[in-house]
Amino acid sequence: MRPPTITDALRARRLLADHLPPTPMWSYPALDAAVGATVLVKHENVQPTGAFKVRGGLTLLAGMDPAERAHGVVGYSTGNHAQSLAYAAARFGAPCVIVMPEHPNPVKERAVRALGAELIEHGPDLGAAAEHAAKVAADRGMRLVSAADEPDLIAGVATAYLEVFEAEPALDAVVVPVGGGSGAAAACMVAAAVAPGCRVIAVQSAASPAAYDSWRAGVPLTRPSRTRVEGLATGSGFPLTQAMLRSHLADFTLVDDDAIAEAQWTLMRDAHTLAEGAGAAALAAVLADPARFAGQRVAVMCTGGNAGEREIRACGGLTAA
Numbered sequence: 001m002r003p004p005t006i007t008d009a010l011r012a013r014r015l016l017a018d019h020l021p022p023t024p025m026w027s028y029p030a031l032d033a034a035v036g037a038t039v040l041v042k043h044e045n046v047q048p049t050g051a052f053k054v055r056g057g058l059t060l061l062a063g064m065d066p067a068e069r070a071h072g073v074v075g076y077s078t079g080n081h082a083q084s085l086a087y088a089a090a091r092f093g094a095p096c097v098i099v100m101p102e103h104p105n106p107v108k109e110r111a112v113r114a115l116g117a118e119l120i121e122h123g124p125d126l127g128a129a130a131e132h133a134a135k136v137a138a139d140r141g142m143r144l145v146s147a148a149d150e151p152d153l154i155a156g157v158a159t160a161y162l163e164v165f166e167a168e169p170a171l172d173a174v175v176v177p178v179g180g181g182s183g184a185a186a187a188c189m190v191a192a193a194v195a196p197g198c199r200v201i202a203v204q205s206a207a208s209p210a211a212y213d214s215w216r217a218g219v220p221l222t223r224p225s226r227t228r229v230e231g232l233a234t235g236s237g238f239p240l241t242q243a244m245l246r247s248h249l250a251d252f253t254l255v256d257d258d259a260i261a262e263a264q265w266t267l268m269r270d271a272h273t274l275a276e277g278a279g280a281a282a283l284a285a286v287l288a289d290p291a292r293f294a295g296q297r298v299a300v301m302c303t304g305g306n307a308g309e310r311e312i313r314a315c316g317g318l319t320a321a
Contacts, residue, residue: 001240004151006193009158009186012059016156019058019091022163023047025299030270035286037293040171041271042164045279045305049083049111051231052160052183052303057084059156060145061092069094072142076100076133078126078230079108080278080304081147081180086117097142099133101125105230107308125225127235148180148238158186164299165195172296173199177281177303178211178252179234181241187301188248199250203285205232206254214242215252228257231278231304255284261314263287267302276307 025042032039044052061069072095075085082098089096096117100109101124112119122132130147137144145153160183164174174191176184184202191198204212205227214221214237225235245252260277263284267273282300286293 001149002151003240003244004155004158004189006189008151008155009162009190012055012155013159013162015062016055016058016159020047020055023160025164025167026271028271031266034266034270035290035293037286037290037295038297039283039286040168040297040299041267041273042160042299042301043273044160045273045275045302049080049087050304050306051080051083051279052157052301053080053084054087055159056150056153056156056182057088058091060150060152061088061094063152064143068143072096072140073145074099074133074137074140074142075145075147076126076129077147078233079105079306080231082112082117083108083115083306085145086112086115089117090115095142097136097140099129099136101129105306105308107306111306125235126233146238147234148182149240151240154182154186154189154241154244157182158190160301161187161190162194165190165198168297168299169195170297171195171198171299173201173250173293174299174301175201175203175282175285176301177232177278178202178204179232179278180238181211181245183301183303184249185241185244188244192248200248201250201285202245202252203281204252204254205229205260205281206256208233208235209254210234210236211242212252212254213237215245215249218246229260229277229281231276232281253285255281255288259284259288264307273302274305274307274312275302276304277311279304
């Protein structure tokens with residue numbers, strides 16, 4: 001599978017210009033003071049699906065052969081990738097089936113159905129959902145879309161990092177949450193081309209360390225996924241994204257779920273921002289090691305804002321009703 005290039009990212013940006021405006025990136029004095037650095041929050045939580053992945057879904061559907069697109073797509077996801085495909089399929093008039101693990105986030109479930117996709121709940125985790133999605137795609141003659149190993153998805157996501165470096169060319173670091181790794185792979189590709197002095201740092205939940213362990217080992221590995229942060233709940237490393245991470249990633253760190261919840265609260269309090277757990281993970285990594293970033297200019301990717309009511313209450317230390 002050919003990795004995407006910076007040329008693919010530039011082509012995707014031209015395509016997406018007709019569909020998505022650039023998202024803002026702001027700094028907040030209270031957040032800067034808490035970290036001791038200039039922290040720039042890239043607000044992918046304001047995308048029409050509430051998350052960055054919509055960039056990839058639109059890029060992939062736009063690039064499909066019309067005959068293949070007419071047969072439709074099948075995806076497997078805990079939510080944001082699902083919404084991305086459903087949104088893009090609706091834009092291009094393509095059938096879409098999404099397989100989610102049983103008992104999905106109700107916010108994301110409702111959003112997928114509202115976009116017109118067929119939703120199937122299957123299995124206890126993303127691995128089981130992926131296996132069932134492959135069967136559905138084969139049975140119905142539809143295009144199976146991987147959660148991460150798709151060059152067009154990565155090229156679309158890379159447009160967010162083109163925006164980051166155009167807004168702030170002199171960044172010292174960009175911190176990116178990792179589930180399947182499409183965002184971090186895209187960050188590595190763009191940084192290598194336009195900001196080689198900027199460190200790309202990945203972060204994952206310590207309760208679901210498959211991507212972290214895969215990167216450390218140099219080969220894709222499978223690990224138990226026990227995090228409550230659904231956007232980071234991936235049980236295996238993906239070959240394409242792992243290969244791209246090995247080419248440019250400066251470091252990979254783990255944070256626990258409680259630290260991510262605290263970062264969600266900090267974003268609400270200091271940056272007036274609603275983030276789901278995965279969207280707060282990058283800030284959690286910075287807050288966990290402020291000395292590492294002291295005095296620097298650091299971008300943190302708020303990758304999504306699709307938090308359910310119970311999650312919002314919990315991150316504020318409140319009891320859900």
